Amino acid sequence: MKLTEALSMLSLRRSSPRLFSYDDFRRLARRRLPRMIYDFVEGGADGEVTLRDNEAAFDRLRFAPEFMVDVNKRDSGATVLGRRIEVPFICGPAGLARLVHRYGELEVAKACASAGTIFVVSTASSYSLEDIAAVGDCPLWFQLYLWGKGDVVASLLDRAEACGYEALVLTVDVPVVGKRERDHRNGMSLPPRVGPSQALDAALHPRWLWHLLSGPSITYGSLVGLLPDAAGFSSIAEYANRELVDQTKTWSEVAWLRKRWSGPLLVKGVMSAADARRSVEQGVDGVVVSNHGGRQLDSLPASLDVLGEVVAEVGSEAEVILDGGVRRGSDLVKARALGAAAAMGGRPWFFALACGGAGGVAQMLEILRADVDRTLALLGSTSFEAVTSDILRR
Ligand SMILES: Cc1cc2nc3c(=O)[nH]c(=O)nc-3n(C[C@H](O)[C@H](O)[C@H](O)COP(=O)(O)O)c2cc1C
Numbered sequence: 122m123k124l125t126e127a128l129s130m131l132s133l134r135r136s137s138p139r140l141f142s143y144d145d146f147r148r149l150a151r152r153r154l155p156r157m158i159y160d161f162v163e164g165g166a167d168g169e170v171t172l173r174d175n176e177a178a179f180d181r182l183r184f185a186p187e188f189m190v191d192v193n194k195r196d197s198g199a200t201v202l203g204r205r206i207e208v209p210f211i212c213g214p215a216g217l218a219r220l221v222h223r224y225g226e227l228e229v230a231k232a233c234a235s236a237g238t239i240f241v242v243s244t245a246s247s248y249s250l251e252d253i254a255a256v257g258d259c260p261l262w263f264q265l266y267l268w269g270k271g272d273v274v275a276s277l278l279d280r281a282e283a284c285g286y287e288a289l290v291l292t293v294d295v296p297v298v299g300k301r302e303r304d305h306r307n308g309m310s311l312p313p314r315v316g317p318s319q320a321l322d323a324a325l326h327p328r329w330l331w332h333l334l335s336g337p338s339i340t341y342g343s344l345v346g347l348l349p350d351a352a353g354f355s356s357i358a359e360y361a362n363r364e365l366v367d368q369t370k371t372w373s374e375v376a377w378l379r380k381r382w383s384g385p386l387l388v389k390g391v392m393s394a395a396d397a398r399r400s401v402e403q404g405v406d407g408v409v410v411s412n413h414g415g416r417q418l419d420s421l422p423a424s425l426d427v428l429g430e431v432v433a434e435v436g437s438e439a440e441v442i443l444d445g446g447v448r449r450g451s452d453l454v455k456a457r458a459l460g461a462a463a464a465m466g467g468r469p470w471f472f473a474l475a476c477g478g479a480g481g482v483a484q485m486l487e488i489l490r491a492d493v494d495r496t497l498a499l500l501g502s503t504s505f506e507a508v509t510s511d512i513l514r515r
Pocket residue numbers: 161162163175213214215216243244245246264292389411412413414415416444445446447465466467468469471
């Protein structure tokens with residue numbers, strides 16, 4: 122066995138036998154990361170009402186099982202836009218994974234390949250879309266922000282297509298960056314500034330400091346040379362609002378993308394039946410019901426609470442994916458019961474990456490898969506895809 126293969130297998134080992142749930146990963150990540158980095162991942166916008174409600178919405182639902190059913194053979198996988206996934210959780214787009222691990226998105230791609238699920242690579246990824254594709258064997262989608270002029274977007278699309286990205290996910294809910302108060306308080310900038318106030322915190326987290334200092338400088342890997350650098354801005358939000366976002370974009374851009382991108386196209390950030398309808402009118406193949414994990418407009422409803430109306434509006438014409446608040450496999454089953462083909466999220470894999478690199482993410486995905494499998498058995502169901510609203514108590 123080659124050394125690189127041995128190292129790769131080693132990094133896919135379970136990161137800890139004592140991690141059983143999202144909250145275990147989150148708590149360990151909080152211990153391992155400086156406050157500024159943990160808050161960047163965990164935090165939401167304004168009063169974090171939506172962030173909390175995304176999770177609470179799942180807790181409000183109750184199951185209605187049927188017992189004495191033959192559940193000996195079960196299938197917890199799903200098919201999304203023609204692609205079979207072994208666990209119905211997609212690692213959704215979340216930028217700057219190198220903030221928590223030396224190899225950032227490369228590790229996530231490795232874990233998704235081993236777990237048999239999709240990784241949606243963000244425009245704001247720290248490694249470039251080419252580097253991530255080179256990991257191999259991982260089904261990849263590319264998440265697009267309409268940043269910069271048309272030629273920047275066109276070149277990203279060409280590069281994503283050339284590297285074999287299977288689908289394009291356009292995120293539409295960032296006309297400006299939400300007010301993430303934790304980041305403002307902590308002075309979160311790019312690359313992270315380890316000034317006098319953060320130095321002690323960094324020194325208390327030597328493992329994280331090693332990850333930071335042993336790798337390349339943290340930046341938006343796919344955008345190097347295409348857009349102005351973040352260095353010199355006082356915060357990520359100031360940089361993004363001044364140099365990246367474009368507040369003039371409208372639905373005509375989606376029509377343009379539909380002509381430009383030949384593979385499946387999804388819109389992420391749909392929070393109403395009306396926007397779902399507009400998306401489908403532009404010819405998209407799927408919509409992601411998402412409030413950006415409560416990081417953009419606060420006091421939006423939980424994404425799970427909007428799922429039903431979106432499915433009723435466009436469910437027969439487009440694939441509907443739920444994003445936000447998924448913490449357990451039983452949450453995935455609830456999302457399926459309300460009509461989602463599968464679900465995605467960012468914090469679960471981000472915290473797992475901080476805990477154990479590829480091994481941590483693979484462990485988190487296996488916990489979700491096993492949760493789904495057990496939940497199906499306890500409900501008297503044999504297939505994730507066959508789950509309907511009958512499994513929910515009315
Ligand atoms: C650290 C972090 C970075 C994110 N970056 C992006 C991004 O670059 N593009 C995007 O569409 N969404 C981004 N998101 C939002 C996620 O795709 C997703 O909507 C959100 O994490 C869902 O909430 P959950 O992770 O709590 O389930 C990010 C989320 C986090 C936590």
